[in-house]
Amino acid sequence: MTDETDTDDVRADGGVAPVGVKLGSTRTVAVFPNGEVTEVAESLTCLATYEDSLTGEERVLFGEEAATEYPDRAEYTLRSGLPEDDDRADLTGRFFDAFLGDAGVPTDSAVVYAIPSIDNERGLENLRTVVEGSSVGGRFTRAYPESLCGAVPAMGDGLEAVDEIFVSVNMGSTNLEVSAYRRGEQVAPYATGTVTGNEVDRRIVGYVEEETQRRVAIDITTAREYKEDHADFVDYEAFDDVVQQPGGGSHQFTIEDSVMRAVDEYVDEAVEEVANGFLPKLASTNMKVYQLALEQPVVLTGGMVAIPGLVEAFERRLSEALDREVTAVAPDEPVRAAAVGAQRIAERLAAVHAGGADAAAAADD
Numbered sequence: 001m002t003d004e005t006d007t008d009d010v011r012a013d014g015g016v017a018p019v020g021v022k023l024g025s026t027r028t029v030a031v032f033p034n035g036e037v038t039e040v041a042e043s044l045t046c047l048a049t050y051e052d053s054l055t056g057e058e059r060v061l062f063g064e065e066a067a068t069e070y071p072d073r074a075e076y077t078l079r080s081g082l083p084e085d086d087d088r089a090d091l092t093g094r095f096f097d098a099f100l101g102d103a104g105v106p107t108d109s110a111v112v113y114a115i116p117s118i119d120n121e122r123g124l125e126n127l128r129t130v131v132e133g134s135s136v137g138g139r140f141t142r143a144y145p146e147s148l149c150g151a152v153p154a155m156g157d158g159l160e161a162v163d164e165i166f167v168s169v170n171m172g173s174t175n176l177e178v179s180a181y182r183r184g185e186q187v188a189p190y191a192t193g194t195v196t197g198n199e200v201d202r203r204i205v206g207y208v209e210e211e212t213q214r215r216v217a218i219d220i221t222t223a224r225e226y227k228e229d230h231a232d233f234v235d236y237e238a239f240d241d242v243v244q245q246p247g248g249g250s251h252q253f254t255i256e257d258s259v260m261r262a263v264d265e266y267v268d269e270a271v272e273e274v275a276n277g278f279l280p281k282l283a284s285t286n287m288k289v290y291q292l293a294l295e296q297p298v299v300l301t302g303g304m305v306a307i308p309g310l311v312e313a314f315e316r317r318l319s320e321a322l323d324r325e326v327t328a329v330a331p332d333e334p335v336r337a338a339a340v341g342a343q344r345i346a347e348r349l350a351a352v353h354a355g356g357a358d359a360a361a362a363a364d365d
């Protein structure tokens with residue numbers, strides 16, 4: 001999927017195309033210039049191979065097509081968040097090249113990609129190998145934390161986020177990451193793998209089983225789709241679905257509580273991690289940053305933030321937990337935000353790379 005938005009500024013990047021990339025566990029997004037417009041390409045991070053029925057050659061299919069046509073074989077190559085080993089890195093590289101080629105991302109480019117702030121050197125190194133081994137990034141490739149990249153479009157039309165002191169909470173598939181930022185510098189990063197979008201999906205599977213008195217067993221992908229299509233803190237509406245019975249015939253059922261029960265617990269647990277895990281640690285290591293950051297809105301990033309009303313629910317519950325008024329903001333398009341922010345950083349770096357301070361100042365206009 002790609003779409004285009006107009007850009008009005010004159011490029012100050014010396015002809016190098018600035019590209020932003022987010023290779024995510026669930027979805028991959030690239031933001032890149034195409035002539036006068038900025039394009040966004042988005043795909044499920046999955047890949048399936050099949051044999052060409054005429055030539056016998058192996059062919060690669062990726063994204064939604066792979067997921068729907070080969071549900072039995074489609075592999076989510078970053079299921080755990082990062083490529084764990086060489087095999088996963090190879091597979092992710094094949095996916096990424098197919099994705100980049102299909103989207104037409106410029107090869108002579110400056111690439112910034114968003115990375116998780118977790119302690120997994122091997123995985124991060126493998127991810128770097130994937131991005132640096134790909135067709136793009138002919139000029140250079142750099143990595144920045146996803147919770148910073150995602151905060152960029154949440155805080156303004158430029159790189160305001162890099163001049164501020166704030167707390168950012170990244171709500172993704174495989175981790176909850178919390179960090180303070182002081183003018184782009186990461187302070188007291190904190191992460192947990194227990195409060196995650198994937199865990200919400202797993203709970204939805206269990207709750208649906210309960211809610212339907214064990215008549216319905218959905219898979220994890222269906223649970224994710226229920227969450228993405230129906231979770232809503234503002235006006236949730238119960239919905240129907242149908243399953244085929246093993247003995248033939250079909251069974252229709254209604255989901256009243258399962259989805260909201262899981263996302264409601266998720267927000268409570270995320271607030272708990274921020275209030276009682278991250279913030280005390282930040283206060284004890286850097287009291288001043290703690291004080292200054294909490295006077296600013298807390299920035300929520302990551303795909304889970306796309307749930308309508310989640311930002312307000314989080315804001316209310318965090319204020320209660322801290323017994324003080326805190327506000328929260330989020331980017332308009334949480335799934336794309338990290339790649340959008342990464343692309344803006346790439347623009348700035350490309351300008352500096354191309355022409356020193358003058359070009360960098362021009363890119364600011």
Ligand SMILES: Nc1ncnc2c1ncn2[C@@H]1O[C@H](COP(=O)(O)OP(=O)(O)O)[C@@H](O)[C@H]1O
Pocket residue numbers: 023024025026027171172173174175196197198224227228229231301302303304305306307334335
């Ligand atoms: N519209 C949506 N509503 C609810 N959840 C969403 C939506 N879009 C994405 N998500 C969830 O966000 C999570 C992915 O977060 P994201 O930050 O994009 O990726 P990653 O974890 O790979 O860094 C997944 O659990 C996904 O189901």
Ligand SMILES: [Mg+2]
Pocket residue numbers: 024116146170172173302
């Ligand atoms: Mg993430």
